Amino acid sequence: MIKKVFIVFSCLVLHAASLLAQDLDPRAYARVPIDATTLIWGYSFSKGGVVTDPTLPLEDLEATVHATSLGVAHSFSLFGLTAQALAVMPISWASASARVNGQPQTAYRSGLADMRLRVSVLLLGAPAATVAQMKAAPRKTVLGVSMNVVAPTGQVFEDKLVNIGTNRWSFRPEVALSQPIGQRWLMDVYAGIWLFTDNTRFYPGNALREQDPMGTFQAHLSYNFTPITWVALDATFYTGGQSSVDNKLNDDRQSNTRIGATFVFPVGKQHFLRFAVSRGAIVRIGQNFTTASVGWQRSWIKKPKKPVSTQ
Numbered sequence: 001m002i003k004k005v006f007i008v009f010s011c012l013v014l015h016a017a018s019l020l021a022q023d024l025d026p027r028a029y030a031r032v033p034i035d036a037t038t039l040i041w042g043y044s045f046s047k048g049g050v051v052t053d054p055t056l057p058l059e060d061l062e063a064t065v066h067a068t069s070l071g072v073a074h075s076f077s078l079f080g081l082t083a084q085a086l087a088v089m090p091i092s093w094a095s096a097s098a099r100v101n102g103q104p105q106t107a108y109r110s111g112l113a114d115m116r117l118r119v120s121v122l123l124l125g126a127p128a129a130t131v132a133q134m135k136a137a138p139r140k141t142v143l144g145v146s147m148n149v150v151a152p153t154g155q156v157f158e159d160k161l162v163n164i165g166t167n168r169w170s171f172r173p174e175v176a177l178s179q180p181i182g183q184r185w186l187m188d189v190y191a192g193i194w195l196f197t198d199n200t201r202f203y204p205g206n207a208l209r210e211q212d213p214m215g216t217f218q219a220h221l222s223y224n225f226t227p228i229t230w231v232a233l234d235a236t237f238y239t240g241g242q243s244s245v246d247n248k249l250n251d252d253r254q255s256n257t258r259i260g261a262t263f264v265f266p267v268g269k270q271h272f273l274r275f276a277v278s279r280g281a282i283v284r285i286g287q288n289f290t291t292a293s294v295g296w297q298r299s300w301i302k303k304p305k306k307p308v309s310t311q
Helices: 002-013 131-136
Strands: 036-051 058-078 081-100 103-112 115-127 142-151 170-181 185-196 199-202 207-211 214-226 229-240 243-245 254-266 271-282 286-301
Touching: 036 271, 214 254
Parallel strands: none
Antiparallel strands: 036 058, 036 286, 058 081, 081 103, 081 115, 115 142, 142 170, 170 185, 185 214, 199 207, 207 243, 214 229, 229 254, 254 271, 271 286
């Protein structure tokens, strides 16, 4: 029983830094000009409790997670369609505490987290275009797809149960619809599914941890104050993802909802700040965190070449 308690403790806490299925990312499929490169920095703070299996002698499980990240995104034309590639490397430090059979237990980790990669393509409504062409084009319904990948670059100690890294690959194909409403409103809806490879070296280094696919759904309603200043209300629902260790099922199937808000505004011609906050609304089991984050980005757009005069 004690081993099972600590496995549950680990499974519910060690992935808190990445929050795979709890993304709240409004306008992730917004039309952008091609040949644009964006540098991205972010910091997030998450704190809250973790809902566990009530049959376990595990009480007052809480965690605090800090994460900072640096990333780069580049947009390009793919067969005449707008495409974008993104890579983000995070660093996390987290602490967790609980009472097991009435005895206090704590864990602390810090180091590199799992790298995140994303490639998206806008299939309809947003052909590859320059800034000038975008300004002259009307707002249209956009249909997009993406592949999100989490690579096992995070810190892992095979002889320790709680780790920052997951020691496995994760993939999320996703489809999205972005619908303008009038001149200032925008509705985004996404649907995806997380697919996980096995961790063949789970604690104590020779155990097999498997996880079922996890469905994710997002909805965002945003309002433009200006074309580059906007606010959004966000919601996400994720379900599934039950795990097992050496073919023994854990009671950790997700069926949770999060809500939040995002505010983006410019600070200069090419610099933007982004503030976001979210919290669990309905949590069956797993993290019930309140998360606040701040982000900064700076973009460079390649200027089109001037035609060469033949005179």
